[in-house]
Amino acid sequence: MSAVSKAKNGGGFSALFKVSATPTPAMDDFDTVIINVGGTRFETARSTLGRHPDTRLALLDENSLEYGPKKREFYFDRDPGLFVHILNFYRFGDLHFPRDLCGPTIRRELDFWGVDMQHVAPCCWGFFQACFDNDVTLKLLRQAFDTPDKPQQGESGASKWKTSKSQINRFLEDPSSSAWAKIYSWIFGAILVLAIFVILFSNLDVARVPAKFPRNVINSSTNLKLQRFEKTDPHPALLAVDIIILIFFTCEFILRIFVTPDRRQFFKRFSNIIELLAIIPKWTVLAIGFIPHYDRYPVLYWTYCYLSISDTFRVMRALKFGRNYVGLKVLFVTLRASATEMFFLLFLMMVGAVVFGVSVYFCEIWHEETFSNMPDGTYWAIITMTTVGYGDMAPKTAQGRVIAVLCALIGVLFTGLSVPIIANSFDQYYSMARLLLMRQRMGFSLDSVKKAAFANTQILIKKKQQQKRDAAKVMPVLARWKSKIQSTPDQTI
The missing domain is CATH 3.30.710.10 (Potassium Channel Kv1.1; Chain A)
Known part of the structure; x- marks a missing residue:
């Protein structure tokens, strides 16, 4: 065997x-x-x-x-x-x-x-x-720097529609694909910044006008923020700009859905989920806002109130512009790759916050005005460990202050451990990302070289074929001329 x-x-x-x-x-x-x-x-x-x-x-x-x-x-x-x-x-x-x-x-x-x-x-x-x-x-x-494939010209079985979809998808997703794509990315960024400014300015008193249909559900006489919400509306000019921007983002999102090669993967992207959560609620809020006296219907009114929170997602839309920048992409990859270490540090922070929160509660148990319960002590410990220190609560006793010092020192130690991990990983991943981008560009350059070489070869083949056709036309003439010379008798002078 x-x-x-x-x-x-x-x-x-x-x-x-x-x-x-x-x-x-x-x-x-x-x-x-x-x-x-x-x-x-x-x-x-x-x-x-x-x-x-x-x-x-x-x-x-x-x-x-x-x-x-x-x-x-x-x-x-x-x-x-x-x-x-x-x-x-x-x-x-x-x-x-x-x-x-x-x-x-x-x-x-x-x-x-x-x-x-x-x-x-x-x-x-x-x-x-x-x-x-x-x-x-x-x-x-x-995965983060994966760019759409270039459309292959002359590919068998590839329809013009598929080629056009690939070109449009590359135009929208990859600013480095062409000069026009880069210009579009800057226009997209400018509109994105304008949308954020519209959201911020629409909340100012100078940018609001008395509501055409005042809302009288909450009817608070002391809360100025609630009065602004119920008695005023954004200025019509801001509202018009907001609608135009919303139409632009909606059309762009729908177009990207149609041209994407993988819709399932498209809707798994975090930026696209944020975009969807920003578009649909905003259209719903606008539709409800045009209904006269919608505050008389509790369902419509509270739907309007809760969906108005979607402005948060509209601001988070700025993260979408980060797809055009290497640094922000690398930062997301760094946070994702360092998730285990960060979760462990967060776990240690929470354990420390609970320990110091309970300790300071018992140390200050004789003072009724400070740390009325253990959750308040835990909140104080988190604020202290993160070196924020609002100052709304502070220990009064000597033993409580000792706990506060230990809490601050441990917090500095924990936060100091997390920063080098993220910084070193970011530096390492950034160098890798630059290498990947360089290889992608070299690959695209090689594609263009191969394409140019193929085109030159086709030109040479066409020239050879044309020469053969010309020779085929001339050969009969030369044959007749040769036979005529051979049939003519020699003449002596």
């Missing part, structure tokens, strides 16, 4: 690389083994390779496919520079790798030689693990 059949029948890794359990007599005559890796010959003792019996090198014998009987050596077409570290693992028992190697390369070599990753030395494990973390980060960055 062959080694492959043994492996298929359950022999496992050892059956695949070792036919017999005992070495042949020919191999017993040698105390050393010669291994040729990529042209570099390594010589080591057979007992050294036997220290890790379940690996590829330990299972070598003269029946192995890699064995050359003429040179009496085993040949592997691998990198000899990496094999040095594999062989040192058999010699010394620890697996070390230099820092100039990347994690996937190391893992590929370990898989080939049958060495488990658990043998990597602790001093190299941190770097080894960081390489795999970088792979995960690169996947997140590729």
Whole structure:
């Protein structure tokens, strides 16, 4: 039975690389083994390779496919520079790798030689693990910086409508696709800023006029904010600008829905969800606002009140403009990649806030005017640990002030731990993002070069075909002229 059949029948890794359990007599005559890796010959003792019996090198014998009987050596077409570290693992028992190697390369070599990753030395494990973390980060960055594919001209089966959809989608989603796309992105940003200013100014008294249909549901005589809401409306000019801006964003959103290649992925994006929550409630608020005396209907009135909160999502729409900037995209990826560490720090902050909140409550239990309950103490601890310090509550006793000092120091320590993590990750991810963008641009440049080369080739082919057609037209004339010359008798002068 062959080694492959043994492996298929359950022999496992050892059956695949070792036919017999005992070495042949020919191999017993040698105390050393010669291994040729990529042209570099390594010589080591057979007992050294036997220290890790379940690996590829330990299972070598003269029946192995890699064995050359003429040179009496085993040949592997691998990198000899990496094999040095594999062989040192058999010699010394620890697996070390230099820092100039990347994690996937190391893992590929370990898989080939049958060495488990658990043998990597602790001093190299941190770097080894960081390489795999970088792979995960690169996947997140590729998703964040994924741009629509360029439409392929002349592609078989591709209709003009699909090509147009791809061009429009790229125009809307990728400002770097063309000069006009970049101009549109700046226009989009200007309208976005204008929309935010309209929201802010529409709340000022100078930008409001008496309501055409005053609302008298709450009818508060002391709360000026409620009076402004019920008795006044935004200025008609601001309302007109707001409607025009809303129409623009609505049309742009609908157009992006039609041209996107994957609608399911489109509606999973956070920015598109925010856009939807900003558009639909605003149209509902405008529709209710044009109904005379809608305050007489409680359902319409409270729907109008609650949906007016959608202005928050309209301000958050500014995050959508961040899709055009590398830094903001990298920041989102950094927060997403550092979610575990941030959650752990947040957990520590909450535990500390509860501990210090309960402690300061009991320390101040003899003072009725401070910390009337434990939730108030927890609120004070959170404000103190985040170094905000509103000053609305403060301990009066000596023991309470000691708790306050400890709370502030622990808060500074916790917040100080989170900042370097985010800063270092941001710096690392930003450099990766620049590399990805550079490779994308180089890829697009190569596409344009290939396209130009293809066009030049087509021009040359057309020229050759035209020359053949011209030659085909001339050949009959030349043939007749030649036959005429041959048929004419020679004339002597």
